[in-house]
Amino acid sequence: MAAAALHDRESLSCSVCLDVFRNPVTIPCGHSFCKDCITCLWDKDVRRCPQCKQSFPNKPALTDWLQMKEEEDEEDAEAHEVSCDSCTSRRTRAVQSCLTCVSSFCRAHLEKHNELFRWRKHPLTEATDLQSKTCSLHGRLMDVFCRTDQKCVCLLCALHEHKNHHSVSASEERADRQRKLMETREKFLQNVRDREKDFQELKQAEESVTCSAQTAVSESERIFSEVLCSVQKTSVCVTELIAERQREELSHIEGLQEKVQQKISDLRLKMSELDPFLTTEDHIHFLQNYPSDCEESTSEESEDLSNISENPKAFFCNVELLLSKLQERLMHVTKETAIKIKSGGEKTSVSSPFLCLSLG
Template sequence: MEQQAVQLDRETFSCSICLDLLKDPVTIPCGHSYCMDCIKAHWDEEDQKRVHSCPQCRKTFTQRPVLQKNTMLAALAEQLKKTGLQVAPADHCYAGPEDVACDVCSGRKLKAIKSCLACPASYCEKHLQPHYEVAPLKKHKLVEPTKNLQENICSQHDEVMKMYCRKDRKCICYLCPVDYHKGHDTVSAAAERTERQKELDERRGKIQQMIKDKDKDVKLLQQETEDINVSADKTVKESEKIFTELIRLLRKRSSEVKQQIRSKQETEVSRVKDVQEKLEQEIRELKRKDAELEQLSNIEDHIQFLLNYPSLPALRETEHTSIINIRPLRHFEDVTAAVSELSEKLQDILKDPWTNIELSFTEVDVLLSEPGPKSRAGFLKYSCEIILDSNKADTQLTRTNQRQSNSGYYINQSYSSGSGSFTGCYQFLSRESLPERCYWEVKWEGQQVYVAVAYKNTRREENEYDRSWALVCSSSYENNYFKFVHDKFQTYISGPHSSRVGVYLDHRAGILSFYRVSETMTLLHRVQTKFTEPLHAGVWVSKAEDFAVFYKPQ
């Protein structure tokens, strides 16, 4: 109650122009009060019209009223300021363009906090109080504020609709069964809601289970991604370690070979130099002896020549044989050849497909549905011709009623003993199973035609609805509608009526879509499931005036 009093004070002592507490309040002849500056500014704008009006009640004054300060309101407004109470902003109390306004408020309307389905009207907190205090009003159904209350009113009788006609699938009032829906199967809206709620809950249960299953798949994929990353990082690290060790060994071996070559080089060069020094010493000794002989040869005195000749040392005369065995340009070629041979062997090992390092991993089979076509041209890429499977006993009927023309295959009720059963009734199935992705069209006329896909060889004792997916096309004098049927579910489909239906199937992705075919493709219903067997196209007609034509779209 204290909150209500505060709200009342805010409304009473606030200016409806500036939405703030009154400043220098004045009261005009109609009784409404404003800030002096606010009403002056408002009337200044109206001076050109020569008619001044109240912003709230719109009462006009031929002469501009003389404004006098309302001292009592000024004192009360000042007292409110001292208590710390402020006027709530407009978006906190007054209804904006997107809000539901109170239907009782006069002037500027407050936001509604509840809507009453029985009244029907929407109320702010103040005007809703009778629904909490008055006994008859306490029984009314209050809901969150809604702008669509008028949709709950019967357009024929202007009464609240609380009943439902199952034949026409429409909400009606209690007077409708007397005339427009006389003899129809009618129930209370609450009873119909209960039935539909059960179907909705079952459908939600399936969807939620699908969400759980897909969440599990997502978690498995996330774990798989993590495992792939961990395995890849570990393998890279280990392979780098192995290759690093291999490179280290190759460098070590290279260093050892280099050291051996240098050591052998030093030994061989030292040996050659020793032989060279010995030969050079012999050459010097021979040159000395040759000089002595030259000197004796130059003595002119024969006696002196003969006296000195016996003193010459004896010269050992031997045939010259070289002790040097030269291997022209083949000092370390054997080492080079050995290293080359090792290199070739390593290259052959790396090139060998049995020892070649290849990335191998376990692929994750992730089935993601490809996006369906967006235009008629896109659907035509998957167009296929439907050829029906007929019994041998119906050969004559086949010639008559399943006649092939330029447009497709024609089927009517006289040929209703076709093979296969579907949705509890005999119907025609395609001879061949449908491709993985395909599209076809069916033109129909009559009261009721089923356009569908189904597993073949359905046994009569089985639940045939579990093995078929059907779009029921219905047309009557009173009503036209589409309805999707599978398992225990029936889904009524709103939207424009069409005598031509397109069917698109993506078997692997589990997508089945029905379209209204005209200049544009309008989706009527789409199914996302998992098909476990090959599918066949099917159609069923029930009355003599019903017929359907299979088309291969072009």
């Protein structure tokens, strides 16, 4: 009890200083305090208990708390000891009990018992409380088990009160139940082993998941790094292609502009040559000098510029269309990859669609 009380802080606290006991003592009313706390309190005030308020006319004696607890523990131990049934003068602790004699003996009386019944087989056990194992009706050891009523009985009870019941010896029933208990224990043990195996497999699965996740993160970072690098390279490539096509179109337009300007100059020159004919009033001079190639000059085919404004625009629209499709493919791959990762589906290869970009 003292050992158990040491774990109970509340029972080890002084109600005066509200702290754990220091040199604890017990006063006559049964309450305990620190020796210094109760002594100091009684020196200043009326001698009474701080808890129950019981007053003492004279200064009471203080009992050592630890010593009192040890004495209580000894008394409790003695109360639970089995006494020798043959000792009459004083209480002596029994060392063994005889199941035939239904008595417990100290060492001295056990020797006498063994000498008296040396030719008989009296089963002995460690000293035990035989009263709880003795039939209150017949005073005999309850060494028979009635399976019908599921209780221990003596032999006379088995022959009379439990007649026609299914009865066996207590040792046989104990052996049967112990066998079942061992089987149950073995099943529990096997279950423990199976669960331990399951736990180890779960630990391995945990390590595998952690390792796989770390590998997936590293691989993901590597792939997306390549994707970003590919995007940057593709962006530079697209910009260069657009600039190159721009230069080609502008060069072609500049060449056409020079031809058109030259044509304008030629036409203006011919117009200046025709102006005198339009202002002359001499009919004969007009007819004699009329330019024969005038109508042919006006029928010359002009440069076809209809595709100048369409081709460049069509080219850049084509670029925008390709990039838009590229964006859609990237978004589709990203969405599909995220869904498969969440659902734990098949391993998805995250490849960059930028790597296969082609501009026609």
